Amino acid sequence: MSAETVENAIAKKPAEAFLSKRRKKLVSDPLVDENPITIQVLGICSALAVTTQMKPTLVMSISVIFVIVMSNLVISLMRNTIPSRVRIIVQLAVVATLVTLVSEVLKAFAYDMYKELSVFVGLIITNCIVMGRLEAFALGNKPYDSVLDGFGSALGYSWIILTVAFFRELWGSGAVFGIPIFEYVSGIFGPDFKLATNGLMVSPVGAFIILGLIIWVQRTKTGYVEH
Amino acid sequence: MQQSNTYIITFSVILTVVLGLLLSGTSQLLGPLQKEAIALDNKKQILGAVIPGEQIAAMTPKEVNEFYSSRIASVVVDISGKEVTEQGGTAVTAETVDIAKNYKKPAEDRLYPVYIFHSEGNPDDVANYVLPLYGAGLWDAIWGYVSLDTDMNTVGGITLAHAGETPGLGARITEPGVQARYEGKTIFDESGDLVAIEMQKGEGKDYSGDPHEVDGLSGATITAKGVNNMLRNYLGYYKAYIENKKSSTAVAAL
Incomplete structure (x- = not known):
């Protein structure tokens, strides 16, 4: 579906609206119809690893949004000068630099978060969504469109991992953003009532199950079939 | 082109x-x-061995620094338990001793900082002695702090940290639930020999009856072994200091 939109985009029109229909589609398509996680099944590694709690997941989402948007912008600005024979290395260098920046900033201003996310911030480099968008879009499109496209993909990634994290933290630790919901709810029903948490949700297996359920619900609604 | x-x-x-x-x-x-x-973060880890983690989490960085300077005193000792105040002409304080760098030297030449948790304003009213730990996990370094009560035998608390253990397996040593397993355990056996505390293989058994064993980490046997070695080694290095303190508190009790 997005392949068609991209092709249509090549036909140049003078002075396109700042947020034309086509550009809105660049952002909205990856949210559901072309979602990087549930449809393209990219970026699963971090989706499983960082989603035990909402807070680190949110930081991860923001980091990924920053890296994808910025790398799309930079690569798109350089797209006419990058020698095609070394383009993958150039993309990698740019992405790695941005990821290192994010990691350094986290280390300086949010050391606890830096420790908790540990290796997964560095692993944004290998997140297929980043390189995928660079290869598929930023190399052949103008900077502004590329930024929108990157933002859309990153948002598509973010809302899925945040949803997974919401259910995993709620069912696994009985809390949301560290606020003990289960304790509160149990309190309403008296001292003998206790909502049990599920240890499975804390382990990566829990993420697989939640992710599977999300994909199921989504495909039932959109009628998407893999071919 | x-x-x-x-x-x-x-x-x-x-x-x-x-x-x-x-x-x-x-x-x-x-x-x-x-x-x-x-x-x-280092100060938080030291404090983590003596006060509950939630209390530290609720503190602002400024409060942590203030709490640390008003409640923690420190000395540096050598392997024979003697206090060291200067080395090679430069003054030595516990905060400037890099445990990781010292780890590379032979055990006899290392400097061993001791952090003393005392009541506010009175450094002589000691509540706990906090000793640093350092060793190797499965992939990379692991370290931590263990606090001993004034009997120099009962563990008041422990904090453990790691550089690169597997998330969900070895990295679980940082979990409060895992660290709580060490509380109240003792490091000397009845005859007065140093036996430290061993994390066992497997997980889910009840070791509350055994003063020297704690429940293990499923899937992280090598990290647990690293923790065991680290604890045994470092308590060994501090043994002279611990024995000193033990006999002096025994005298004070008389």
Whole structure:
């Protein structure tokens, strides 16, 4: 579906609206119809690893949004000068630099978060969504469109991992953003009532199950079939 | 077009230089802030061995620093338990001793900091002695702090940290639930020999009856072994100091 939109985009029109229909589609398509996680099944590694709690997941989402948007912008600005024979290395260098920046900033201003996310911030480099968008879009499109496209993909990634994290933290630790919901709810029903948490949700297996359920619900609604 | 080797090489060189400058610039700029963050984290770990983690989590960085300076005193000792105040003409304080660097020296030449948790305003009213730990996990270094009650035998608490253990397996040593397993255990057996505390293989058994064993980590046997070695080694290095303190408190009790 997005392949068609991209092709249509090549036909140049003078002075396109700042947020034309086509550009809105660049952002909205990856949210559901072309979602990087549930449809393209990219970026699963971090989706499983960082989603035990909402807070680190949110930081991860923001980091990924920053890296994808910025790398799309930079690569798109350089797209006419990058020698095609070394383009993958150039993309990698740019992405790695941005990821290192994010990691350094986290280390300086949010050391606890830096420790908790540990290796997964560095692993944004290998997140297929980043390189995928660079290869598929930023190399052949103008900077502004590329930024929108990157933002859309990153948002598509973010809302899925945040949803997974919401259910995993709620069912696994009985809390949301560290606020003990289960304790509160149990309190309403008296001292003998206790909502049990599920240890499975804390382990990566829990993420697989939640992710599977999300994909199921989504495909039932959109009628998407893999071919 | 643009595909000559010269072009590619020039392009790569320029890109490398620009990105390199950008990265080293950021590192220079953020370096001091990162150092501060690491020092603060270290203080939190030391405090973590003596007060509950939730209490530390609720504190602002400034409060942590204030609490630390009003409640923690420190000395540096050598392997024979003697206090060291200067080495090679420079003054030695516990905060300047780098445990990781000392770890590379032979055990006899190392400096061993001791952090003393005391009541506010009275350094003589000691509540706990906090000893640093350092060792090897499965992939990388692991370290921590263990606090001993004034009987120099009962563990008041422990904090453990790691550089690169597997998330969900070995990395679980940082979990409060795992660290709580050490509380109230003792490091000397009935005949007065140092036996430390062993994390067992397997998980889910009840070791509350055994003063020297704690429940293990399923799937992280090697990390657990690393923790065991680290605890045994470092308690061994501090043995002279511990024995000193033990006999002096015994005298005081008489």
